[in-house]
Amino acid sequence: MLSDAEWEAILISLQVAGTAVAWILVPGIALAWLMARHEFRGKALLDGVLHLPLVLPPVVVGYLLLVSLGRQGLLGRWLDQWFGITLPFTWQGAAVAGGIMAFPLLVRAVRLSLEAVDVKLEAAASTLGANRWRILFTITLPLALPGLLTGTVLAFARALSEFGATITFASNIPGETRTLPLALYTLIQSPGKEAAAARLCAIAILIAMLSLLVSEWLARKARKRLRGRDG
């Protein structure tokens, strides 16, 4: 049903988006928690920086990544020398780009759900002998689960649809960094590929719809459970 090239684009997209979400999940939750529960100097500034990827042209993010993580970049040279890791023009690089673009969405959703968790329940847990970590894993995060799920799916979808930063930083290499949007772009650029482009477009819509449905289903299940109903 699907051609090899289409399969390839889908698999690379899932791999890139999945990796992107995986690497931002823990830092994203940690930062969201910091923003939700603490007041500190420079919080507004940090908040602004966090939201930059949402408002900057993605190409700018890609360019900055290239400058810092490219082989000649400060971080890139260090990564190359000490760990032999090269990010530009690799699918891992695409995952980094996608992750950064998705980061603000994740933090926002998680922060909102953490703010909605009743700190009185956390205080009650502490009087029952639970330390900070136990409270986090048994009270705070489970109660924030619906928001966590929504944030994760949003971030996944954002990473999946990432184009500008990816093509700038990781380029458009078939079988390596040619994700669905890049494959679609390539097809649109080539004359006589209108039908193939339309097919990819439909696939993209399908995947996006599917992830939204799955997230909605999971969040509803989690909410039901939190509201304390059986099943």
Next chain:
Amino acid sequence: MAEHTDAPLPASHAVSGHGTDASGLTLEVDKRLGDFLLKASLTVPARGVTALFGASGSGKTSLLRLIAGLDTPDKGVIRIGEHSLVDTRQGVFVPPHRRRLGVVFQEARLFPHYRVRGNLTYGMRPGARSRFDDIVDLLGISPLLNRFPATLSGGEARRVAIGRALLTEPRLLLMDEPLTGLDGARKQELLRYIARLARDIDIPIVYVSHDPDELIAIADHLVLLDQGRVLAHGRLDELLTRFDLTEYLGGFDAASVITATVADHDHHYALTQLRLEDGQRLTIPLVDDPPGTTLRLRIPIRDVALALSKPEQVSYRNQLSARVEQIGLVAGNKTSIEVRLRVGEQILRARLTRKSFDELGVKEGISIVALIRSVAFDTR
């Protein structure tokens, strides 16, 4: 009203029972909260129920939060027995999760994503596992174990919260207005559970409330708070008889608290005979407690009349010989005079008009007869 109780022990008689590490709480703290300055110094005896009483805004809950470790005092010391929880001079601050204090909050605060059983075992210490069934039975919550908190009634949720706190084997149980928002019947029911708890489980309880009726029912000791200061603390029955506190204890509807023992029952007339410790007798409407049970009675001041000698043919069934110990004015009331009577070792308050007072020639030290209407002992 009559309530079951052990004879309350004064602080000086405090003993640790059953080999537990029951020991009292000592507290001396300063804490500024905006414009409000909490400056409290008090001790909580190692046994019985100590009530923190005061109008809203008097600092009851702030004090409780300091004890629980949910707030830090600016200055001061909080100790359980010899063990420091807070000592600002030494830089000691034990975090709440290491204090081993059970806290029952006003709103129960059950974890919505755990079933009742999960809530109960959340902070359970290994040593309490064997007592799980007892505590669940005592609180009457065994049918609820597999339910989620959202499906519980207010009273059920409070009971679960109490059980959850008890299973952490606390050294002290703090209760912050645990009956707020319950209707009358539920309130009475939960009050009975708590009273039974105080009797059966040897843990000192600090009970925050602004409801005099609750405190009369369960408190042994009273800490009277006003605008962040401790006005008085001591045994409830003693504080209730102090003239200088009448203004603050006004809500208590001016009454005396007297303990007596069930002597026998008269089923024909549905009456129960009680014996005071000096041998005098009282009659109250029939109660179902067996002879020998100690009851705590509340006698409203308006239900006590005075006579110079035992009158004949009068419907006041209870006539106690007493001695006038102290005479005082009633704040804001020009008509009345309050008299403190000593009956055996106990104090009974009475109020009469200045006119009757002068006509009777009441003086400190004279013998007098206190007439008490039987209905004053209504058990509610």
